[in-house]
Amino acid sequence: MTDVPALAAFPFRRTFPTRWNDNDMFGHVNNTIYYAAMDTTATYWFGQLAGLDPFSSEWIAVVVSSNCRFIESAVYPDVIEVGMRSKHLGRTSLSWEFALVRQSDGALLATGEFVHVIIDRTGARRPIAIPESLRALITETMVAAAD
């Protein structure tokens, strides 16, 4: 698994404990839960670190696409460690890479991507240029160190 970046290469990390009802009838965590883990991590980053408030911010971030590659199954009560980093910064859109790792043994469970577009919340709700403060925050804190 030499091509898999370690969690250390993800500047932002959050813990995502599984729940009993995350397990489906196959006896492992349902595939939708990995998206909930990435969505919760990204929303936490936007809300707590980038100052996004869904009811008062000038801009909000909307998910326009996502994907996930499932590598190994999680089973409740596994705790998932989610790593997040910037992949690409465009003019109005930005993309993220995630790694989902089982806390108990460090096994890579999944990798995924989210693409957000920035829109104005109160006006036309159309894509706008990524605010400079957001761009700077991402560039300075969310890009993996060159390796």
Added chain:
Amino acid sequence: MTDVPALAAFPFRRTFPTRWNDNDMFGHVNNTIYYAAMDTTATYWFGQLAGLDPFSSEWIAVVVSSNCRFIESAVYPDVIEVGMRSKHLGRTSLSWEFALVRQSDGALLATGEFVHVIIDRTGARRPIAIPESLRALITETMVAAAD
């Protein structure tokens, strides 16, 4: 089961199809899903029949307690029929009874109750008297016929 009212005694009924990921590892629909079925049915009634809009109404209904008695298991892809009726109308609070029935064979899966309190949405967010229009709507349409 002579003490269990038939679904016909529930004036408001909605269909609630199960989803694959509703099944937990025991191979049947997780107990939280029955609450989602009752919550979705009640919210639909308030929103579509009683004119409640969470963002503009003068009053909203808040759940203060709920309970469920689980009788038989549902398994995806079962479709659940949810019946809802008024149980009690107080001054500021009101309660509902639900019956959850399996569509394929009519088996009673669960019965439950929700208690809502009416609060003013924009002011002190304190309990207020049930609006007369709401009280009339419930009295006229949501009470089971005497039997």
Added chain:
Amino acid sequence: MTDVPALAAFPFRRTFPTRWNDNDMFGHVNNTIYYAAMDTTATYWFGQLAGLDPFSSEWIAVVVSSNCRFIESAVYPDVIEVGMRSKHLGRTSLSWEFALVRQSDGALLATGEFVHVIIDRTGARRPIAIPESLRALITETMVAAAD
């Protein structure tokens, strides 16, 4: 709120972090999530402390009823601390009390109860007497100290 037992009176406690999609359109954690918190806590206790394996145990515990009283709203990213203790031990059934507390300020969010019945997993799947080892474990570790 002098009649509300402190979390310290609950011998078993688990942390339940909320997720972004736990919040519903009212801007707070949906009522079904409180049941997921209690269900996950109870299932963890049965699986990790009482040795219940859904695929190999002689007995399993089935939820026959539950209820919840909602006191204050949680909002993502609140972390919920769940306390659990034995309420009653019958011959084939047993009940539990839960308290849900917001980690950041200790506010009591909800209290609830689950009633389980013990059934034989592989035979008639009928209620059986609570195994002595389970009864002893609960009596010795899951009963609140007299106060």
Added chain:
Amino acid sequence: MTDVPALAAFPFRRTFPTRWNDNDMFGHVNNTIYYAAMDTTATYWFGQLAGLDPFSSEWIAVVVSSNCRFIESAVYPDVIEVGMRSKHLGRTSLSWEFALVRQSDGALLATGEFVHVIIDRTGARRPIAIPESLRALITETMVAAAD
């Protein structure tokens, strides 16, 4: 949107009603729910049409990757119509395309893909060649007509 295939080009279709708690705090259906809609549709097809039983089949289908492009928001109580068709049949893996359409006005909400790999359930749980009966069923019934 001339490049978007109509739902008629999807041989298998299922209705997926939204639930109140599918809506997140942004006031629309959370992005994970679109994956639940695709997962539920695919699992239904495998279980009801292709004879897959998670507890007794010789083979099972495991999701190895998925993606979704979000075009327009659904809001509860929208009903989503999910269309599903074969995209590619490999030796051990197969991929599917989905279209999610709002029932009330036919608006395309999202498109997505799932890739499954077929594994033997009871043996080494390793990828195996797609069974001929499954391959034939897909070829005959799940491929969009040439257009």
